[in-house]
Amino acid sequence: MRLSFLEPLYKQPGPFASVYLDTSRDAAIEDPDAAVQRRWRRLRGALMSEGADRDSITAVAGTVGSDTDVPGTHGQAVFTAHGHLALLDELPAPPARDTAHFGTLPDTMPLIVQHAPGIPYLAVHVHYGGRHSTDATGTVRIEAEVGTWPLTKVTPGHRLDEEIPVADWTRAAREVGRELEGHARRIDVETVVVAGDVWARGILVHRLPAALRPHVTTVQGAGESAPGRALLEHRLESLFEGRLAAHDRALLDAFLTERARDGASAEGLAPAVSALQRGRVKALFLNNHPESPFRLWAGPEPGQLALAEQELRSYGIHEVSEERADSALARALVGTRAELVVVPEQKLWLSEGVGVLLRYADTPSRA
Structure with a gap:
């Protein structure tokens, strides 16, 4: 996963207030907006206890709950400085739970994880419900x-909605297919999910352009999609569960190949930090542990991170702070334009939950 969407955040000076809040408008709740504000008030106290300035807290207060147009269960991630x-x-x-943090680095890993798998x-x-x-x-x-x-789910993509007479469907399906291919090509689609009437969808699938047909998966039923939510949301949820994007x-696969031959890879927090310090990481692999106890020391620049405070000070870095390891790793990844792959632990267990694919292997020294 490329993390370029976070670059504007890291270009701003800290400290940052980072807030994660459930802003679902559940129909079962009598006054959902009041419930959102109650949850925010609890987090405001946490920010104050960590030394957040009044202006940053005010900026959060003016933003939380502003997503009234987003239906269904969802949340917000708010960062102010x-x-x-x-x-x-x-x-x-x-x-998983509402959280608020105030510190030198923004707490971005929970947001990054919610972008995965990025398919x-x-x-x-x-x-269609008529005669075949x-x-x-x-x-x-x-x-x-x-x-x-x-x-x-919360940011609708480009939509197409057309009605075609049944008598014209065999001919028109080919034109619809070409239109769909044009939209799909713009985002380099890797999966085409088709639901609906078996006869009518079969005609469409067989007339899709050759470039799309190998990517087609047909699903039974569809379920009603709530306005403003993803089309076929429930079917997509089942289909993509536990799956990685093709790029990831x-x-x-490259990481596993390098690991098998003791090549350009490493596991564990210390080797990962060492590689990030030198800008050698192509991709970092992470088992998502939201309550990870690991801490790192960080300086003002992305590559300035270490397991011990003294290591940074020995490099002449005077402004250092102790941070959550995932916050320091996230900033380093964005700053060095490395990628992140969130890997379920059951798919691949990583030592200390971290592995790295290096841009190049160490060159053996000659005696």
């Missing part, structure tokens, strides 16, 4: 959406 909003992002799922996809729902014949009356309706999973799978 020096009284200004630094970054606001909608979370596809509510955070570019095309979802298509073919609506092209001389039938009525229309075939096509709903389609291109997006990146799971962000499309390729990085993971």
